[in-house]
Amino acid sequence: MNHIRKILYTFVFLVLCGTLVAAPRFNAKSFKLANGMRVVVIENHRAPIVHHALWFRCGGIDDPEGNSGLAHFLEHLMFKATKNRATGEYDRILTEHGARFNAFTTSDVTCYHVEVLSDRLPLVMELEADRLENLVFDPNEVDAERKVIIEERRTRIENSPSALLSEAVNQALYWNHPYGRPLIGWKHEMETLELEDAQAFYKYWYAPNNAILILAGDITLAKAKNLAETYYGPLQAHTLPERNYLKEPVHNGVTQFLTLKHERVEHPEVAFYIPVSYEKEYEDSFILAILDHLLFDDPLGRVYQNLVEIKKLATWMTFSFDQVSLGPKYVVIRAQPAAGVFVEDLEKAIVAEMKVLKDLKFTDQDIKAVVDRIHANQAYEKDSIFAGAHEIGLNLSLGITLPRIEGAYDFIDGIRAHHVNEMVKKIFSTSPRVQTRLLPQEKKL
């Protein structure tokens, strides 16, 4: 049931509804080391396992001009040698201890995470502290890894018509903001990413005062303090660069139409990208999630029902939106025309829906039904040992405070029809900035 998944994802990590006073969602505890590293502990002792994640406040938008893909490239290189350990040792030691580990880079942040038996936590911290301070940049390894990321680019982007189109979409959505550049990098710039570039990025951004450590699972606050102090305490803080980005100018009412005709596309897809701004960026995304559910849920949403089930113009339709992020935000409506339906007709129908939507008035009762559903799902979050780890790590890295995250549930309970209606009006009375069509190659006769 993809619907359940969507709700769980959107509200991933809501906990317990308090009867009298709302309990904190995760009951996370937080402290800071003298060098500025923030540590958050979310206890859960159901099984003897623990999640360890280091979140850094740097990502694709911090790639220097002409070096697109650098933040992600460095993330790969972080798995190489240190002054104390040869390349492969990090992977080998963790594997030998049964750990699962990985890392990811987004435009805004970079995260390194490990899940492991809780008694192995000191070992994990020793390895992590080592690579934060002592990473070695070997020219041969940098060369080999550059090939790996170019292969990754082929895998993710060049094999996929929709990914190829999305690179052009980003350029059109962000005229000036660095979100316009591909996170993985332009191929020609990836080819010239040098050892020195990666080294500089590492020195610049990988400091304890730019990191947030999340510990979730079988760990106590006292133990976390002790271990964090021991392994991360000795790291030296340094002055961090300001994350000051090029601002996005007004788009002056321009709507850009982008089309990709591709031989590997059989059925068209269309999309509308509409800008949105939030007053309270974290909290407003819950309003958006409710709106999404009311309008686009498969099969309950009003628009979904109308276009897919009743008028049968589309085979599917989705709505998605940017949550907390450091740059301009958009909501996106995507749909695929049903067999025999012209792209133009589906687009017209979506535009017509939007016109109606902006004056739509939901009632408090409509909203409460959705909020109740969110509550009904809370037990699943509590059931998960590492609940809250990702939600807190990501949002703290983006400047949302812990009390706001813990109090999200209170906020959701306070959402009324007028909040949703205002959001609906705001979004659907704005013209799309970009409209796309992904089309089949015209058949040669």
Next chain:
Amino acid sequence: MIYSSRLLSIFILGISFLTSLWSQEEAPDATAWLNPVEITSDKGVKAWFMRDPSTDIISLSFAFRNAGQVSDNDATPGRAIMAIQMMGTGAGRFSKQDFHKFLLDNGLSLTYAAGVEHATFAFSTLKDRKKKGLELLKAFLYKPRFLKEEWKLLQDQTRIHLTNLKHEPSHQGIRELFSKHFKGHPYACIEGMTEPSITQLRIKDLKTYKKNFLVKNRLVVGLIGNITEKEAKAFLDEAFGDLPQGKSISNDLPQTKPQQLGKVLHVKSTIPQSVVFFLQEGLSVQDKDFIALNILMEIMGGGLSSRLIKEIREKEGLVYGIHVDIHPLNAAPLIVGNFRTDASTLDKVVNLLRKQWKQLKDQGVTEQELDRAKNNMIGSYPLNFQTSRDIASTLLSYQLNNRPIDYAKKRREMIENITLKEINELATRIIQPDQLSFVVVGPQTLRE
């Protein structure tokens, strides 16, 4: 973050679409709390059950043996997938919308899939909504509506989905792999599911499927929750007690062998990369050397410090990911791996891979590699159980693989007991460099 292009992960692990096709059981080792008991309800429903006081959720994982895609016959390809999907589009007093709404309003979760072999289901409910949960589950199992208009919509959606898949390289590769290696066997079922075959399917075919395959003697159940054994039995009776008995299942799947071993199959595509699958024969779950093979493949291509990752990704930079796994299909156990590389470096990667395969056969593994792999399989085991649903699905897959009830406890010892001599003898015997077959999706095939 909505745009996938704004999130990149460093490693691709495994081939998830492959693993989703059959019940995957990974990495053994005992944990103190994985201690299921076998129970039988008054109406004869058997289950592995585990009481867990730490959760408010009751989680149920169940399957019908050999009721997956292998149950499609030549006349009705796609039947299992379509029938199970249709069961979620309205049942008993619930229209499709009501069904969905009832799930959401009550915090219920129901997922289903027709894998290659089995039809599998996962259902969860809050303990205090058990009654409502059962109402929905029973409607789903006993009274699907199979309405004409829903059928038409699902057919339309599926046809479009299938046309899109035609250009999806992983799907193209898997399809070629199964249809050519298992021609004439139910494992080749993936080949038959096409747009015309979906059009030809009738609602009565779906009903026949349900009647013949969703039956008590095919049912396998794993259950976890904070309920007593008595409550668990009542729950099972309520949910499954009235399912009909079906015919014997012993002749479902004739034993078979992959038919294209040692060959290279090519599917032409204009993508810049070559998307490659490779396979050879493996061992059945029941084989005494099954765990040893598990360890061997862990060392070869199981994780981020595997031989293949080291030699082909780290040293040469030729791939982003390369991975090998065991796929113990009941009638033809396999070892299957995959990688993607630029079309110009295809031959080079295949040569390196063959070299590694030969080296494994001739020289085996070292004591150190064996110890590390053992430790990994033992140490990572508890990570498989982060939620009740994870636990229920493990209880199910152990039964589907005919494991003993105390398998979780025995597993550790079974791993620890494997000697270097045993595993290297196994390597010599089972690894077949000449019998590796390849499916290449991309602009050209191997030059050789």
